[in-house]
Amino acid sequence: MTNEYIQQVLSDQFGASVWGFEESFGIFSFNMKPEINMQVLQFLYEDAGLAFQFLTDITAVHYPDRKDEELCVVYHIHNLVANKRIRIRASVPLAQPDIATATTLFSSANWMERETFDFFGVNFIGHPNLVRILNVDEMNYFPMRKEFPMEDPTRTDKDDEMFGR
Amino acid sequence: MSDQHIQHIQLAEESIQKQTTTLNLGPTHPATHGIFENVLEIDGEKVLSATQNLGYIHRAFEKIAERRPYGQIQPLTDRLNYCSAPINNIGWQTTVEKLLGLTMPKRVDYLRVMLMEFARIADHLVCNSIVAVDTGALTPFTYVFQIRERIYEIYEAICGARLTTNIGRIGGFERNLSDDCWKKVHALMEDLPKALHEFETLLNRNRIFMDRCIGAGPISAERALNYGFTGPNLRATGVDYDVRVHSPYCSYEDFEFDIPVGTNGDVYDRFMVRNGEMWQSYKIIQQAIEKLKDLDPSVYHADVPAYYLPEKKEVYTKMEALIYHFKIVMGEIDIKAGEVYHSVEGANGELGFYLISDGGRAPFRLHFRRPCFIYYQAYPEMIKDGLLSDAVIALSSMNVIAGELDA
Numbered sequence: 001m002t003n004e005y006i007q008q009v010l011s012d013q014f015g016a017s018v019w020g021f022e023e024s025f026g027i028f029s030f031n032m033k034p035e036i037n038m039q040v041l042q043f044l045y046e047d048a049g050l051a052f053q054f055l056t057d058i059t060a061v062h063y064p065d066r067k068d069e070e071l072c073v074v075y076h077i078h079n080l081v082a083n084k085r086i087r088i089r090a091s092v093p094l095a096q097p098d099i100a101t102a103t104t105l106f107s108s109a110n111w112m113e114r115e116t117f118d119f120f121g122v123n124f125i126g127h128p129n130l131v132r133i134l135n136v137d138e139m140n141y142f143p144m145r146k147e148f149p150m151e152d153p154t155r156t157d158k159d160d161e162m163f164g165r
Numbered sequence: 166m167s168d169q170h171i172q173h174i175q176l177a178e179e180s181i182q183k184q185t186t187t188l189n190l191g192p193t194h195p196a197t198h199g200i201f202e203n204v205l206e207i208d209g210e211k212v213l214s215a216t217q218n219l220g221y222i223h224r225a226f227e228k229i230a231e232r233r234p235y236g237q238i239q240p241l242t243d244r245l246n247y248c249s250a251p252i253n254n255i256g257w258q259t260t261v262e263k264l265l266g267l268t269m270p271k272r273v274d275y276l277r278v279m280l281m282e283f284a285r286i287a288d289h290l291v292c293n294s295i296v297a298v299d300t301g302a303l304t305p306f307t308y309v310f311q312i313r314e315r316i317y318e319i320y321e322a323i324c325g326a327r328l329t330t331n332i333g334r335i336g337g338f339e340r341n342l343s344d345d346c347w348k349k350v351h352a353l354m355e356d357l358p359k360a361l362h363e364f365e366t367l368l369n370r371n372r373i374f375m376d377r378c379i380g381a382g383p384i385s386a387e388r389a390l391n392y393g394f395t396g397p398n399l400r401a402t403g404v405d406y407d408v409r410v411h412s413p414y415c416s417y418e419d420f421e422f423d424i425p426v427g428t429n430g431d432v433y434d435r436f437m438v439r440n441g442e443m444w445q446s447y448k449i450i451q452q453a454i455e456k457l458k459d460l461d462p463s464v465y466h467a468d469v470p471a472y473y474l475p476e477k478k479e480v481y482t483k484m485e486a487l488i489y490h491f492k493i494v495m496g497e498i499d500i501k502a503g504e505v506y507h508s509v510e511g512a513n514g515e516l517g518f519y520l521i522s523d524g525g526r527a528p529f530r531l532h533f534r535r536p537c538f539i540y541y542q543a544y545p546e547m548i549k550d551g552l553l554s555d556a557v558i559a560l561s562s563m564n565v566i567a568g569e570l571d572a
Contacts, residue, residue, distance in 0.1 A: 025263060025505045026412075055393055057506075057517060059532040076506060076519070076534075080390075080404075083411050087506065108393030111542045119227075134220035134571055143228060150232035 001050070001082045003028045009050065013043055020089075027076075029087035034073070037090045038100045044077065044086075045105055052086065054078040058102065058112035060120040062094075064146045070094040071120055075102070092122065101127040119144035185213060188553075192221055196557045198295055199567035203544070203556075210552050215545040223571040230531040234496025235261050236335060236474065238531070243329035245535060246569040249288035249512040250330045251280045251320065256509035259414050260518040261335050264505045269467050272460040273337045274416040279350075279453040280323070280332065281415070281509075282446040286357075287316040288512030289397075289439040289446075290364075292564040296436055297368055299558045300377045305367045312360045315353050322346035336473030337466025354454070357447055365440060378433035382547045382559025389430060392543040395536050396514030398563055401438045402430030408510040419456070420449050432555075432562040439564075471498055496526035513537050513564045535569045 006028065007021045018040065020031040032040050044052040056076040063070055069091030078085045092099055101124040102109035113124045114133040121142035124130055132139060141148070185208045192202035200221040206213045226241045233241075242253040255277050262269065269277075290313050294306035317327040322345055324332040333339065342350075368374050384392075386402040399406055405424045409417045425441025427434030466473050470489050479486035492498050502524040508517035514536025523529040540563065548556040 024503060025507075027506055029504075054390055056508075056515070057519065057532070057534045059519060061521060061530045074519070076517075080406055080411075085412075085506070087504075106393070107388070107391045108539050108542065111538065112393075115538075132220075134223040136220075143225070148228075150228060 001079070001084050006050065006086065009047065010040070010043075014040060027085050027087050029089065031089045031091070034090040034092045034099045037073075037075075037088075038102065038104070040088065041075065041077070041102055041105055050079065051081065052077040052079045052084075054080050055102065055106040055108050055112075056085065058109055058116060060116045060122050060144075062120060062145045066091065068093045068095075071097050071122055073099055073116065073122055097122045098125055099123070100125050103127055118142070121145070184208065190215075190556070192218070196299060196561075198561055199565065199570075201560065201565065201567065201570075203560075205553070205556065207553060210554075212548050212551055212553055212556050215548060215556070217541070217544065219541075220571055222567055226572050227531055227533065230528055232527055234494075234526050235498075235500065235528070236493060237496075238528070239335075240329065240331045242533075243331055244568050245533060245572060246288070246511055246513065246516070246537075246566045247328055248291050248566060249284035250328065251284040251332045252288075252509060252511050253516065254330060254332050255281055255415070256507070256511070256516050256518060258333055258335050259509065260505060260507040260520055263507050264501060264503050264520060264522060265335075265469075265472060266501075267336060267467055267469055267472065269337065269415075270460075270464050271416060272457060272462075272464045273466060275419075275453045275457050275460070276338060276342065276465070277333070277415045278417065278420065279450050279457075280320075282449045282453070283316045283319060285446045285512050286443050287313045288564070289443050292513075292561070293368075293436055293439050294364075295561045296378070296432065296558055297374065299561045300374055302368065302371075302374065305364055308367075309360065309364050312353070312357065315349065315356075319346060319349050319353065322349055334466070334474050336469045339474070340476075341463070341465040350454070354447075354450065361440075361443055361447070369437070369440070375433065377554075378436060378558065378562075379431060380429070381432040381551060381555040382562065383429055383431040384543060384547050385430060388543070388546070389540075392546075393539040394514070394543070395540070396511065397438045397442060398430075398435055398514065398540055400424060401427035401434035403428050408508050408515050412508070414507070414509055420452050422449050432558050435562045500524060500526070508534065511536055513566065513569075514540065533572055535572055537563070537565045537569050538572070541565045541570060 003023055010018050017033045017036050018030055044050050056078050059074050061072045071094055072089050072091045075088045101113060113127055116122050117130050118132045118135050119142055185206050188205045188207050190203040190205055191197045192200050202218040204216040230238050239254055239257050242257045243250040245253050290309045294309050297305045320330050321327050323342060324330055386404050389399050389402045403426050405426050407424045422445045425438050427438050474493050475486040475490050480490045500522050502522055505520045508515045516536060517534030519532040520528055521530040548559050
């Protein structure tokens with residue numbers, strides 16, 4: 001299974017809703033519109049020539065500078081037989097971070113999505129139990145977002161000019 | 166007491182009708198070997214459902230990593246699966262080396278393979294002997310812990326630490342292996358087969374042990390794949406997926422070994438797969454020692470002064486070494502921007518590092534794909550309709566490590 005083949009089949013099926021195909025560090029990756037995330041994953045799962053049936057990981061990345069697509073949900077999926085991994089990104093706005101759940105296809109998505117919700121606040125629509133998993137239930141913010149720096153921002157005794165960026 | 170003081174206790178209707186018992190297994194319970202909380206609904210001894218609560222030792226490693234230079238992230242990885250910390254350390258090193266595009270000399274690769282396989286043996290010994298403890302056999306545990314202790318002594322001889330090793334550096338090892346260390350390695354290699362064999366004779370065909378384990382906590386290959394199982398737990402169901410073979414790292418492609426698989430995915434199969442893997446690890450270490458004989462014994466790191474922390478002696482005597490030391494420690498080295506996913510075969514599954522660098526001193530984002538966080542969600546399904554005592558051995562045979570679960 002070559003990258004060109006995957007790109008061809010997906011472009012034929014989804015047109016301009018999938019874009020940005022590239023290979024970096026051995027993993028072929030592309031972007032998709034968040035509205036069609038499940039159609040793409042379902043297609044990759046069911047198509048006999050692709051058969052990406054193993055979900056390796058779901059996580060998110062917060063890019064504060066990207067207007068209206070601040071939160072990027074990242075799927076790593078794997079075809080174990082052909083031993084091919086791909087990475088798919090779907091960006092959602094911070095103001096309304098909605099995306100369909102992958103639990104309908106993968107049981108393993110359950111906690112991965114709960115974790116992503118817990119730390120980034122991505123709202124996985126249709127998830128059976130979207131509650132916090134590692135943080136305390138009372139927490140009312142999403143700690144992995146970039147607006148929460150690791151160290152107390154009010155500290156003045158540390159000069160960033162000299163000690164790191 | 167007069168009649169008017171007798172109060173009839175008003176119970177909620179459902180509590181009278183309720184025929185089942187709610188039982189808290191954990192968070193701290195002698196049979197869970199870690200901080201795991203399961204709220205079980207049991208009918209007599211039969212488990213009807215389990216609700217898992219986790220996060221008791223969550224330490225926000227992914228957040229901390231966004232503020233630390235690359236070399237200082239390695240101690241965080243120690244604390245994921247702390248039963249086999251060198252695998253996590255080397256997994257992190259190889260991830261960063263992949264991003265930087267560094268290639269290691271063969272000797273570094275083989276030393277790493279040797280260490281990782283020792284770590285795998287130590288991890289599997291703990292897991293398998295704990296399964297035995299939970300079935301009531303304490304003796305095998307005390308026997309194999311001598312071997313584990315000797316593996317820890319090897320770590321100690323290399324890096325000075327035992328549990329949270331922080332072993333090796335980006336670009337190689339911090340120092341060459343001493344003669345004393347090699348002596349320990351060779352002595353252990355001599356005694357290991359005997360100890361493994363002894364462990365197997367105590368349990369493998371032990372009728373009591375077999376009766377307890379066969380058929381307990383089973384899962385089918387299909388469900389296991391859907392639940393994202395990797396490592397020995399997946400192989401116990403009959404799927405021969407192993408990162409060491411599928412996407413080799415550290416020159417694993419130079420080694421000859423088999424992947425043991427099971428059939429039913431129950432406690433006994435997981436136990437047997439781990440036992441088989443220890444023999445394979447032993448075989449790999451033998452090959453590694455053999456291969457190391459032909460290589461220049463003075464090489465223990467790659468020649469990449471901009472990324473490899475120089476030896477302390479040189480820092481005090483050479484200007485360049487001092488500069489590089491300062492730059493590396495302060496996080497002022499040039500790191501490329503890029504997005505890397507790299508995984509290694511951890512002792513309990515595919516341990517992945519998803520690293521995004523924007524060229525800054527610390528990762529822009531670092532995510533750990535922790536195998537047991539992913540497969541532990543299948544636990545309620547695996548113990549449903551089984552006995553309470555089966556639930557306990559199912560948990561220990563899955564090798565769920567609290568540090569990795571909660572990251």
